[in-house]
Amino acid sequence: MDKQTYSPELLTHLFRQMTLVREFELRAIAERRGGLIPGFIHSCVGQEATAVAACAALSQQDVITSTHRGHGHLLGKGGDPKYMMAELAGRSAGYCLGRGGSLHIADFNLGILGANGIVGGGFPIAAGAALAFQMRKEARVALAFFGDGAINEGTFHESANLAGLWRLPVIFFCENNLYGEGTPQHKQAPITDLARRADGYGFPGVIVDGNDAIAVYEATQEARRRALAGNGPTLIEAKTYRFRGHYEGDPQVYREPGELEAWQARDPVPAFRARLLASGLYDEAQLAEIEASVQAQLDEAVAFAAAAPAPAVEEALQGIYADTHEGLVF
Amino acid sequence: MDKQTYSPELLTHLFRQMTLVREFELRAIAERRGGLIPGFIHSCVGQEATAVAACAALSQQDVITSTHRGHGHLLGKGGDPKYMMAELAGRSAGYCLGRGGSLHIADFNLGILGANGIVGGGFPIAAGAALAFQMRKEARVALAFFGDGAINEGTFHESANLAGLWRLPVIFFCENNLYGEGTPQHKQAPITDLARRADGYGFPGVIVDGNDAIAVYEATQEARRRALAGNGPTLIEAKTYRFRGHYEGDPQVYREPGELEAWQARDPVPAFRARLLASGLYDEAQLAEIEASVQAQLDEAVAFAAAAPAPAVEEALQGIYADTHEGLVF
Amino acid sequence: MRELTYSEAVREAMSEEMRRDPSTFLMGEDVAVFGGVWGVSEGMLAEFGEERVRDTPISEAAIIGAGLGAALVGMRPIVEIMFGDFLMCGGDQIVNQAAKARFMSGGKAHVPLTIRVTTGAPGSAAAQHSQSPESWFMNVPGIKIAVPATPADAKGLLKTAVRGADPVLFFEHKMLYGETGSVPEDADFTLPFGQASVVREGSDVTIIAISIMVRKALAAADLLAGEGISVEVIDPRTLVPLDKETLIQSVAKTSRVIIAHEAHLRSGPGAEIAAVLAEEAVEYLDGPVIRIGAKNVPLPYSPVLENFVLPGTEDIVAAVRLLVRR
């Protein structure tokens, strides 16, 4: 890591956002226990590097499709923790006015086309957005986040084929965290390196250490360059691990002994912190200050969510159609 | 081709059945024009070698799933042209009692799990049959026929993944005839050798000359051996070409100039005939006799179909459920 | 007004909208070089080029979902699914993605996506190519459903669908493609969703007829007029939204009602319409709400069987006589 290659803005951004994602998840979990948050949480603790660094390689005009484990992606793409927390709390001040919850957060201004409760649901959407960019000759890409479990859905195949065929500016970003719910990756697919699948669609598949923010950033940047140059999609497989249950409350009966501990030793957030310190570009005080600012931001987010009023019941019937037809209930 | 490797029974079978498939299609087309047959016909003229030789490598206990272009598969697997022709004519003497037609012919005794009107509909069914064989420790395989267009359906991916993962005794047999309806293969997928896709599922993909019956037979036999040995699926891609329209009546605006003629020069039926003669194992009279017997069989089939009565209207409401519930219409 | 076929009317609507708005394009299996298996988009490739008239792989989920993705970033796609029977191959992208995107995002997503799809039995096409699947999606809030019965309605409703900002399932009946009718030339001719058309006025019985059954209802009405029975024929034109008012008013007038569609009877579109009437028009009803539709078996191949399963003019006539003579 050196100054020449990585601007301080970038490094600070990566560190701050990874910290934010980690702490956001821990706060959300605490607030769920505390009763502020009514729904499920699928936290991405342990996967901060993929979410943040992949998004860091994108422009604001680029778009992403996210998943059930989407908080990191959304924060990475610029999502405001205030509106996210309010959404998790089911308030109308939230991103989706309390109608969507964790699984459905979207912000079209930030290029977040939506988290998704359907595994594999985002693939065709990302391909379609990329098609629009290509047709309009815009220098934008679409990135689809997905898991090692999701790659086995038919939508992956259909979308990868379409994207490869039309050389769409899309990046298929697989967070291979070794499990889909309670089923290990090796019991979901006959191959371990999922990047191999790209060849069947005529585009490159690359494997990257998903706990190394810089490696993720570089791979994504390269895929984006390819896409913008008209060379089509890339499949990036980032090897990573989720530290908490599939959802909060998951008894986690399925883990291999010692596996969690081994991965925790490679926790991406402290690893990146240590690297920044080692590089000499940052000192402890600077990082602590960033960390404090994250905490302050989250204090504010939680306070915002807690203070926000619950939606009025009539809101339940709003925002379903753009074109209403007077006098008709439908 | 020599006596040692290929028994006269096999060679005669291949020649006779390929001739039967070709002539069956031509008869069916004529009878459709003549008004005996009411529905669409998707003929497999030009693709006789794949259908017949792949099935020849199977046992009667093995099963196949077929497609909209299924007459060759069915005849290859032992289907009786009489009941097929009667089905095409919509008579209750037909395989499906006139309820299914060309797209839905099935014969469970012969291991024909069904033609299919849904492109890609047969993949999971073949995988499931193979699963049953594996669980019951039966020495049987399932073979799924499909086209170069069908491989882009999500069901291919999900089924190939499942089959590869569980090492199911299944053969994915792709008849790559260069078109899906009016769209050329290279406009449907970014790769031309579809066999490449097998690697993503951890099993071998092989390419074979689909107009060479012996090559098809050998590849299928090898795949079957693999499957029975517990080594899982094989994807066979047979390169071939369809000589007639996607369906009868197709204006065929989409063909490359000269393409049809080039492939007709490699017509699998006369090619195999010539090879038999050249081998010295057969003389002209023997082959002509086989051809005459095919014609006689088809005369009989057409006569059978034409003479068979139309179904009684009440039959329309029969055969939908196994378990009926007295007094309840549902 | 000149006469157009239903097929030409659909093509004209698409072409006009594509000329009008560069963000509109068409994609689907064989829509370009082949011109659509029903010939509906013939000639459009030549006019608009392969960027905007796109042949796709055989991948219904990707086709629908890519349409959705393009719509979410500002395009106005028309996607074609060759047969309504195949909708479930991409069903999730309809019910969980396109239909819900706006609501789930708190009203922020715009989904100007039109899914054109054929419906109905073209004759001996058997169980997987003959269905009328309109009602499979009626339970899903967020998607509108149009079922035009005439060339003019096809044009006007399709243009409304394309210009709108909501996802629409647009069902074109295969056996109507060749039917002709006069169609307005005005390039801004659109028809509102949720407005039924009183196709024929009458006083004794209301027939609420959907898609191809409008023709059959009119034929029945002609026949019955000879018996002195005055039949009102109403075409809802869109199933979601449904113009309850017009239906209820007609029943208030005639006090007898028949609902006719080609979809299977059980839980077809007629179930919802009958339920609406049983709830909101029951005091006007003098007799049962009769539904006419395909019998509850998959569509058979043999013409004898298929004719028996499909609803026809004679079924409507018989039902009207039953209602009137009770």
Next chain:
Amino acid sequence: MRELTYSEAVREAMSEEMRRDPSTFLMGEDVAVFGGVWGVSEGMLAEFGEERVRDTPISEAAIIGAGLGAALVGMRPIVEIMFGDFLMCGGDQIVNQAAKARFMSGGKAHVPLTIRVTTGAPGSAAAQHSQSPESWFMNVPGIKIAVPATPADAKGLLKTAVRGADPVLFFEHKMLYGETGSVPEDADFTLPFGQASVVREGSDVTIIAISIMVRKALAAADLLAGEGISVEVIDPRTLVPLDKETLIQSVAKTSRVIIAHEAHLRSGPGAEIAAVLAEEAVEYLDGPVIRIGAKNVPLPYSPVLENFVLPGTEDIVAAVRLLVRR
């Protein structure tokens, strides 16, 4: 009889059938090691081993279709789809393959395939994990649909489904899993499809309640009894086949009817039931057929909104009062 939870009843039915018949097995996402995300198959892996209790990849079309393929060659599979919301990911294998295989083959295919799937809103699970999609498949001839409301019904109907030779969609309501009830111990206890259960007899109003709404209807009936209103509660138990007779007889007695389900109102199962009554029981009706169900918007996340959208006991009570006091 001992008390079991609904969840235990489902597990017992599966386990008994698997002990009885080696051709029965269970597969689905996380059904083995995890014991099912709802815990329904907990312990079954230990008893039956990983050959017969199989975790699958996340591939709904392959899961359903592989179940069908295995059924066609003589197995008797139970496949689980975790949420009813995901059924359209494998929808084609249900509607065009499993449902039609027997009919299209002229009655020759046997399809002993049971598709177990959860339904209903578990609370703040939002639009893609809360749907009650029963009616999406009711229009499709060839597949049966069960909607058990009690542990005993769950056991008896599931065993019938597994032993039968037709494909069945078996909807288990997530909020019923923890409910207890007495369940027969007889290993051959089965319940016929197409036989409604008169859960509570009454004379003033009939409530036809589906799945979780049975409980809410009973609660409403208790409340209303205090007001001197006698409510009959009927649970159809299977939607296909539907026991029209019992429903009609009840309406003949009470002349007032409410249909309650958690599915969205438009084209929910209640549409079909209301239509049947409007056709076959109209002469008994004294007042409108009232449907109660989720409002026609996707299920919202926020509890305030979700409660407003979902139907509750108070909606039933209000509807009954309206009907009786008219």
